[in-house]
Amino acid sequence: MILNRYARHLGVRSQIALKRWLRRLLFVAGGVVVGLAAILMAKLADQAQLLFRWLTAPSPYVALGLTPLGFGFAMLLAVKVFPNAQGSGIPQVIAALRLPDQRQRAPLVSLKVGLGKIVVMTLGLICGASTGREGPTVQVGGAIMFAIGRWAPFRQPGFLLAGATAGVAAAFNTPLAGIVFGIEELSRSFEMRTSGLIIGAIIAAGLTSLAILGDYHYFGSTSAALPLGRAWLVVPVCAVTCGFAGGLFSRVVLLFAAGLPGVVGGWIRRHPVAFAVLCGIGVALAGLASGSPIAGTGYAEARAIIHSSDWPAYGYGPWKFVATLLSAISGIPGGIFAPSLAIGAGIASDLSLVLTDVPIGALVLIGMESYLTGVVQAPITSFVIVSEMTNDHAMVIPLMAAALIANRASKVIVPEGLYHALAKLFLRASAQRHPDQAPITR
Incomplete structure (x- = not known):
């Protein structure tokens, strides 16, 4: 690679510093891409639901044909074309984080699986499935960062964890929840070596969403309170x-x-x-x-x-x-x-x-x-x-x-x-x- 050829002319310390800066840059760039993917999936989910309502507007009984056929076709794609894209996607990321090497992780969080997740999730919503986009965004975010991590020095599961947590943060516009979700649910241990980089990816994803969608709360602001007694x-x-x-x-x-x-x-x-x-x-x-x-x-x-x-x-x-x-x-x-x-x-x-x-x-x-x-x-x-x-x-x-x-x-x-x-x-x-x-x- 060009970086490796250039690094040979540097001292050992300079090589390490260069690799660390490259890794930081890749984490931030990956966070931006994950944010864009989350926005795309949100827009696709909204349009898919509108299309289902339009298709069933003439008669609600249209769903008796549309939904079963859509489910069958979606499952056919998941089994034959995009294996490991089934379900939420979060279990696949958790499993990938537990696997010891890239070869075993790849089938669960490859870019092909991520693409399939987007396509088939949208198809399910078009056909009336009662599903969400946030879990799939976690797997897609993990797939994006996993692919980017292949180019990074000091390869480690931190890229995968960062992509998944950034996916949560961008999907809900909840950066703190993204961090907590990464600690409590995805990794169940916090690796201090990569904590700053993971937060950087979450910030990048959140800023991307903020720049395009503006500042918003997922369900709007509420002033609910529960009085004592x-x-x-x-x-x-x-x-x-x-x-x-x-x-x-x-x-x-x-x-x-x-x-x-x-x-x-x-x-x-x-x-x-x-x-x-x-x-x-x-x-x-x-x-x-x-x-x-x-x-x-x-x-x-x-x-x-x-x-x-x-x-x-x-x-x-x-x-x-x-x-x-x-x-x-x-x-x-x-x-x-x-x-x-x-x-x-x-x-x-x-x-x-x-x-x-x-x-x-x-x-x-x-x-x-x-x-x-x-x-x-x-x-x-x-x-x-x-x-x-x-x-x-x-x-x-x-x-x-x-x-x-x-x-x-x-x-x-x-x-x-x-x-x-x-x-x-x-x-x-x-x-x-x-x-x-x-x-x-x-």
């Missing part, structure tokens, strides 16, 4: 309810991901496309039965519930739960972050019929955070991300308490968070391909 009873009630629901969601997804036993499980393994079609039929039927827009990310619906703007559709949460669960077990590429927040908001909205003395805004924020905690069992990330997305600092203490309660409630249903449990399946598959290489344990 009887209103605090909502914290354990809502946290346990939503934590159990999130744990149930994870348990069912893990059952299907690991493979059901018996004849049914064997049929699903042999016919993944046909099973995806059946799941698509279920999603379409749930949409017709609910009478509310349960397809898509759920961002608009959650925002409407938070701000109590024309939202009389009680029962949204359970129906969104069904649609998201079917979308997840189908295996098509798509995230669960945004749908989980929407489910939590919907469940909290239904609880407001009973908990009438509690401010609806406070109740909804607790429900969103508690359900997300129940699914991923990352309580710190959950309360930080909800706080940053709504710019509501008055709710930090109630959200922290609810996160801890929801986390314990979820563990009654399932012992481990969804992303890490799914990552173990990818690690097991990699171990079968490379029996001589053991994953990194932390």
Whole structure:
């Protein structure tokens, strides 16, 4: 390479300094590219949902044909053209961070997988899947930085971790949550050697989003507060309810991901496309039965519930739960972050019929955070991300308490968070391909 030829004419210290500056430059440049990718995926997700509404505008029964066919085609692409692009994408990144060398990581976070994630995720949203873009953005961000890291001196998983955390920060416009997510959920250990570089990548991604989209909060600013006294009873009630629901969601997804036993499980393994079609039929039927827009990310619906703007559709949460669960077990590429927040908001909205003395805004924020905690069992990330997305600092203490309660409630249903449990399946598959290489344990 040109750099290597130039470095030969320098002293040892100068060579090391040059390589370190190059690495810093690549981290920042990669953060900019990840920010651009996050913006692209956000725009594609919005347009895909608009296209689904346009396609189903003549009659909602159009979804009975569109959604199953779309699910089948998306799964066909995921299996035949873009393997390892299925599902959220976060488990693939976690698994890649645990693998010991580039050769094993590449199938999980290659640029081909990242491209497939964008294409098939968009296709799923066009066809009415109840999926999000934030999880896929993590895998795409990881893929971008993994590719850039191949050119960097001192190769290490820090590039992959930086890309994934920058993806979270840019997707939600929550830089602090990106850092916390990287520590608590992706790496579960903080390597001080690369901490500054990772933060630099997050800043670059955030500034890119800020320059193009402007300063915004994901769900808008709220002024919800929970007064001391009887209103605090909502914290354990809502946290346990939503934590159990999130744990149930994870348990069912893990059952299907690991493979059901018996004849049914064997049929699903042999016919993944046909099973995806059946799941698509279920999603379409749930949409017709609910009478509310349960397809898509759920961002608009959650925002409407938070701000109590024309939202009389009680029962949204359970129906969104069904649609998201079917979308997840189908295996098509798509995230669960945004749908989980929407489910939590919907469940909290239904609880407001009973908990009438509690401010609806406070109740909804607790429900969103508690359900997300129940699914991923990352309580710190959950309360930080909800706080940053709504710019509501008055709710930090109630959200922290609810996160801890929801986390314990979820563990009654399932012992481990969804992303890490799914990552173990990818690690097991990699171990079968490379029996001589053991994953990194932390």
